[in-house]
Amino acid sequence: MKLRDVAIGANASIYYKLDFKRIKGVFYPRTTGELSQVIKMASEKGLDITMKGGGSGLSGACTGGDSERVMVSTLQMNDIISVNLKGGYADVETGVTPDELNARIGVDGYKFWVAPSSRDIATVGGLISTDGGGNDAWVNGTMRDNTIWVKMLLSTGDEITVSHEGVRADDSELEARLNEIGMNLGDVASAHGTLGAITKMRLKIKPIDGQRLRGGIAEFEDANALGNALAKMIDKQIPIAYGESIVYAHPHIKSILNPPLLILEYPEASHDVLSDITNMRQLSRNETDAMKAIRLQLPKRNPNEGVQIALFEGYGFHDQSLARLQEAVDRIHALLMENEFVPFAQYGHAPSKWYLGDNTPAYGIIMHSREIQPADKSGIEKFKVVKQIVNLCKELDITPKPEHKWIFSDKTKLDRLRELRSVVGTRFNSFVLDPNCDRILEAMA
Amino acid sequence: MEEYERCVRCGSCLKFCPLFQVTGEEQYSPRGKAYLLQVMDQIEDDQELGKEFRQLLFQCTMCGRCAEICSSDVDLLEIWHRQRARALETAPEEFEYLESLRESLANVKNIYGFSPEDRAVFWIDELIDELPNIEDRIYAPGKTAETVVFLGCLMSFRATQVDVVKALFKTLEKMDADYLVMGAEEFCCSHPLHLMGRDDAAVDLRKHNKEVIEATEANTLVTCCPGCLIQLARYHDLEGIAVLHHTQFFARELETLAPSHSAKNFAYHDPCELHRIMNVRKEPRALMDMLDIEYRDLDAACCGGGGLLRMTDPNLSDKIIEFRKESENLEDMVVLTCCPSCREQLLNAGLKTRDIVELLFDSLAEGG
Numbered sequence: 001m002k003l004r005d006v007a008i009g010a011n012a013s014i015y016y017k018l019d020f021k022r023i024k025g026v027f028y029p030r031t032t033g034e035l036s037q038v039i040k041m042a043s044e045k046g047l048d049i050t051m052k053g054g055g056s057g058l059s060g061a062c063t064g065g066d067s068e069r070v071m072v073s074t075l076q077m078n079d080i081i082s083v084n085l086k087g088g089y090a091d092v093e094t095g096v097t098p099d100e101l102n103a104r105i106g107v108d109g110y111k112f113w114v115a116p117s118s119r120d121i122a123t124v125g126g127l128i129s130t131d132g133g134g135n136d137a138w139v140n141g142t143m144r145d146n147t148i149w150v151k152m153l154l155s156t157g158d159e160i161t162v163s164h165e166g167v168r169a170d171d172s173e174l175e176a177r178l179n180e181i182g183m184n185l186g187d188v189a190s191a192h193g194t195l196g197a198i199t200k201m202r203l204k205i206k207p208i209d210g211q212r213l214r215g216g217i218a219e220f221e222d223a224n225a226l227g228n229a230l231a232k233m234i235d236k237q238i239p240i241a242y243g244e245s246i247v248y249a250h251p252h253i254k255s256i257l258n259p260p261l262l263i264l265e266y267p268e269a270s271h272d273v274l275s276d277i278t279n280m281r282q283l284s285r286n287e288t289d290a291m292k293a294i295r296l297q298l299p300k301r302n303p304n305e306g307v308q309i310a311l312f313e314g315y316g317f318h319d320q321s322l323a324r325l326q327e328a329v330d331r332i333h334a335l336l337m338e339n340e341f342v343p344f345a346q347y348g349h350a351p352s353k354w355y356l357g358d359n360t361p362a363y364g365i366i367m368h369s370r371e372i373q374p375a376d377k378s379g380i381e382k383f384k385v386v387k388q389i390v391n392l393c394k395e396l397d398i399t400p401k402p403e404h405k406w407i408f409s410d411k412t413k414l415d416r417l418r419e420l421r422s423v424v425g426t427r428f429n430s431f432v433l434d435p436n437c438d439r440i441l442e443a444m445a
Numbered sequence: 446m447e448e449y450e451r452c453v454r455c456g457s458c459l460k461f462c463p464l465f466q467v468t469g470e471e472q473y474s475p476r477g478k479a480y481l482l483q484v485m486d487q488i489e490d491d492q493e494l495g496k497e498f499r500q501l502l503f504q505c506t507m508c509g510r511c512a513e514i515c516s517s518d519v520d521l522l523e524i525w526h527r528q529r530a531r532a533l534e535t536a537p538e539e540f541e542y543l544e545s546l547r548e549s550l551a552n553v554k555n556i557y558g559f560s561p562e563d564r565a566v567f568w569i570d571e572l573i574d575e576l577p578n579i580e581d582r583i584y585a586p587g588k589t590a591e592t593v594v595f596l597g598c599l600m601s602f603r604a605t606q607v608d609v610v611k612a613l614f615k616t617l618e619k620m621d622a623d624y625l626v627m628g629a630e631e632f633c634c635s636h637p638l639h640l641m642g643r644d645d646a647a648v649d650l651r652k653h654n655k656e657v658i659e660a661t662e663a664n665t666l667v668t669c670c671p672g673c674l675i676q677l678a679r680y681h682d683l684e685g686i687a688v689l690h691h692t693q694f695f696a697r698e699l700e701t702l703a704p705s706h707s708a709k710n711f712a713y714h715d716p717c718e719l720h721r722i723m724n725v726r727k728e729p730r731a732l733m734d735m736l737d738i739e740y741r742d743l744d745a746a747c748c749g750g751g752g753l754l755r756m757t758d759p760n761l762s763d764k765i766i767e768f769r770k771e772s773e774n775l776e777d778m779v780v781l782t783c784c785p786s787c788r789e790q791l792l793n794a795g796l797k798t799r800d801i802v803e804l805l806f807d808s809l810a811e812g813g
């Protein structure tokens with residue numbers, strides 16, 4: 001074993017204590033050709049294959065669990081192959097980040113409109129595999145809405161191209177079978193690397209429209225008021241270009257913040273209708289930028305003493321549950337405190353859009369959460385709390401964003417992945433579908 | 446709790462790390478290294494991995510960009526210092542090549558192993574024709590001045606630095622500055638020891654320098670080397686003496702300068718230790734503005750010459766500067782900077798470079 005076989009485990013989730021001996025090879029291919037050789041070798045040796053992008057995912061899926069596996073990092077497959085401004089798309093390799101793409105096309109006045117807080121490190125391959133979205137998902141959609149097609153290598157060695165319309169493959173029989181079961185991009189979105197290795201993608205890019213946006217902040221008495229305001233903004237389909245909420249902030253990071261609050265940027269023309277919904281305090285350009293920076297850093301901030309932890313991410317509040325946001329937050333806090341985890345920050349893109357496991361869109365807030373980690377909790381104890389949170393979410397009708405912390409509980413998505421894997425092969429990231437997935441994660445927490 | 450436990454492994458540091466940029470592999474990145482520390486209990490029984498990790502700690506330029514970028518406020522630079530010290534303590538036999546450096550510092554007080562008397566020989570030979578009185582500027586007991594110059598090992602011994610040394614002294618003369626240079630009484634500032642995490646071995650060097658500096662009764666200490674600047678400003682316990690980088694000194698002393706008529710394609714490289722660790726950003730720019738020079742700012746990244754990397758892994762060090770040369774199109778530029786170590790690195794890569802003080806002198810010579 002070499003250190004590169006250990007360091008590949010570095011990822012942002014709480015699942016980072018891997019059994020390194022079960023990693024049988026680590027690869028950083030630079031081309032599809034090199035990647036396909038790795039897949040061939042792994043298939044011949046009967047090993048599982050786990051793809052890893054930036055390792056910023058919070059579900060632990062890029063670790064590969066405890067399978068005997070090879071790990072493939074896409075960090076060196078990061079070429080922007082070509083940009084077609086007129087056609088409104090860019091062809092890129094899987095390891096490109098949104099920031100890298102935007103640095104390239106920004107000079108031409110274009111942008112790739114998916115802006116997760118992790119856009120400096122998350123790869124487009126990882127983002128489609130988790131169907132990531134950003135503070136503009138409400139108007140621009142999630143990763144699947146901004147992807148035209150992906151090319152994927154399967155464990156059989158076949159290459160397929162998956163778009164919203166369906167699948168294309170050189171092997172016409174394979175193509176027919178996959179189209180028969182209706183495979184499309186919605187299946188790759190949130191598949192967590194269980195279907196194959198994404199190599200290239202065609203992404204939508206659009207001009208930076210230059211429309212004048214107003215920055216504003218709305219503070220609320222409680223989270224229910226915030227939830228109700230969000231419901232109205234969604235109902236009226238206000239084209240909010242940037243929407244972020246801070247639902248709760250620990251005194252260490254509160255400083256100028258007075259949560260619950262919303263930070264919004266919206267077209268001038270929407271000001272009146274927004275003002276009918278909530279009191280907005282206008283922010284200058286600099287103030288807006290400062291608030292955006294505070295929000296951007298929230299997921300990474302540490303308390304003055306100790307360390308933050310993200311036990312669970314992606315509490316999805318939409319429709320009816322928005323009106324009961326405060327109750328849910330209180331219950332979550334109580335559960336955390338009972339287990340000696342002090343709530344540190346709760347925030348999230350809002351209003352936002354995401355997709356449920358059955359591919360229907362949901363609109364509301366995907367609330368992320370950070371806690372202060374007690375000094376002496378074991379991994380098993382931490383994981384126990386994660387499971388309690390999952391149960392609480394079920395009870396409160398909170399729909400966890402499947403591609404975030406907890407894909408593993410979304411039965412609809414898991415069943416669909418199993419169906420697809422019966423055709424595309426079962427060699428990629430199998431632990432996600434393992435009935436013992438819970439126990440595997442518990443051991444790594 | 447160990448500082449590295451505070452790393453949340455978000456990965457924001459990866460793309461900024463010069464080592465990651467040229468290797469593309471996690472273990473070289475700050476996140477990778479912090480992660481290795483976090484899981485060390487799982488791997489520490491494997492002696493080979495331990496050895497590899499110790500080596501990895503010295504495959505770092507200590508540029509501090511990771512610490513700057515870190516939103517979790519992890520003092521990564523401090524972690525690397527501490528871990529380097531631990532590595533040397535645990536397995537000194539793996540670092541014999543550094544041991545010879547340490548011995549050289551202990552015996553002859555410079556990094557090159559030359560006789561201490563030679564510190565003010567090479568550059569004086571080069572300067573004596575143009576500045577016949579330069580020898581009067583060398584400190585000897587009893588001599589005092591307002592300003593004392595600390596040249597540092599690179600500028601004292603390296604032929605590649607002579608143009609900068611010349612420009613420095615000629616500029617000081619032109620300004621009628623009241624100054625002394627420490628000459629053979631200057632000992633290494635101890636920065637290399639600091640980078641090894643061996644501050645314990647630096648005590649005598651620092652004590653000696655402090656005594657000499659105080660004996661000059663100077664109120665200002667000037668150095669061109671950001672590494673020396675760190676040591677002198679932070680670890681020499683100098684009271685009542687303003688410790689300045691030469692760009693700070695000149696920006697403070699000079700009010701006007703004749704515009705440079707050079708139509709060269711200039712770019713400015715911020716030395717990491719100067720701008721990131723010592724926070725000196727404005728003064729070099731103020732001088733370039735005074736000279737009316739048009740330049741573009743280069744990425745605030747390391748040239749590959751920091752953290753002893755030139756010694757510990759010259760191959761990686763070369764790769765870093767080559768990477769920058771290509772990604773920032775440096776081939777046709779004149780890279781302005783103000784650090785002898787960056788200068789070495791740029792020259793090694795075949796790039797054209799000038800220290801800001803060289804431009805200053807050109808301007809003053811033209812009557813500015």
Ligand SMILES: Cc1cc2nc3c(=O)[nH]c(=O)nc-3n(C[C@H](O)[C@H](O)[C@H](O)COP(=O)(O)OP(=O)(O)OC[C@H]3O[C@@H](n4cnc5c(N)ncnc54)[C@H](O)[C@@H]3O)c2cc1C
Pocket residue numbers: 011012050051052053054055056057058061062074094115116117118121122123124125126127128129130131132133134135191192193194196197198199299300429454455
């Ligand atoms: C500070 C911080 C802020 C964040 N903010 C947001 C946010 O605003 N919005 C959001 O949606 N998410 C956010 N996230 C979560 C994370 O960034 C996303 O889940 C992201 O999509 C992960 O991308 P990655 O490249 O890091 O993938 P990884 O974490 O490396 O992998 C994620 C999954 O994708 C699979 N995968 C990766 N590459 C491939 C490939 N080429 N082929 C097949 N499968 C692949 C992996 O196997 C794994 O299952 C944040 C995370 C952090 C740490």
